[in-house]
Amino acid sequence: MPVQRGYRQACGIARGLDIVGERWSLLVVRELLLGPKRFTELQQALPTASPNALSDRLRELADAGVVRRRQLPSPGNVRVYELTTWGRGLEPIVVALGTWALAAPPTAEQRFVSVDSAMLTIRTFFEPTPEQPEATLRVELRDHGPAGVFGVRLTSSEAEVAHEPPEEPDAALVTTTDALLAAFGGDDLTGLVAGDAVIAGDSEVVRRLVANVRIRPSADRH
Structure with missing residues (x-):
């Protein structure tokens, strides 16, 4: 992640946010917890994320070692994104965040559920x-x-x-x-x-x- 967007702190929380704190990053992780997906499938799951923003997040997560790109063998022969072993370690964090947030009622605009x-x-x-x-x-x-x-x-x-x-x-x-x-x-x-x-x-x-x-x-x- 570019230095100018980092927190520049040694604290583990700050270092974690440097990796997954950008908008859409944790939702990309959420969408890959049940298995790999193609870019178009991620777009469908995150419909308000622009293609450029989604591409940026995937590139940054891949550079950080959270996500990897993989080419499926024939007959599929398509590129998918999947969590690395280290990336899968984010599941309890994502789940805990989501469970914590249930105490806050959703707003009128928070209607879509992937x-x-x-x-x-x-x-x-x-x-x-x-x-x-x-x-x-x-x-x-x-x-x-x-x-x-x-x-x-x-x-x-x-x-x-x-x-x-x-x-x-x-x-x-x-x-x-x-x-x-x-x-x-x-x-x-x-x-x-x-x-x-x-x-x-x-x-x-x-x-x-x-x-x-x-x-x-x-x-x-x-």
Whole structure:
């Protein structure tokens, strides 16, 4: 990062902000936590970031060792961006920041939720029930098109989220991002069904997923 934009302090917090403190940097990290993405996919997830700003952040993060560029083999043969091992170490920091900020209500203009952000909500706030068996789901958020397809595996300790859906899931859910977020923490599927969700397979697995995602701010502002 150019020296003129740095804090010029030896403090670890200042040094960290020198690396990821520029606008869009941490959101780029957020979008890569579930796996690599092409530049166009990052643009879709960060629609108000200009192409130049996004290119600058990716270049700076790559120079700092947080992100790397990789060419996928044929037949894909496209360039993607992914987090390095060191870059993945930012996940608990990004999650903690997001959880802390939940205590502040969103403004009227803070409406857009990227698909990876919605699915990271599952990974962050799912509260497992140890006695329940492992189950897999295919989740499709239809307002995001092909980018909205994910696989979720519920275990006795966590919810694993990936861009690749399982071949034979126990259940499948097709809905919208807003409907999914609104359903989290509820103990039935009434809201989802009313919102034109499509559920296939074991509906109890879907109920378990949405009911056990309990979004809790880390602190009370008051």
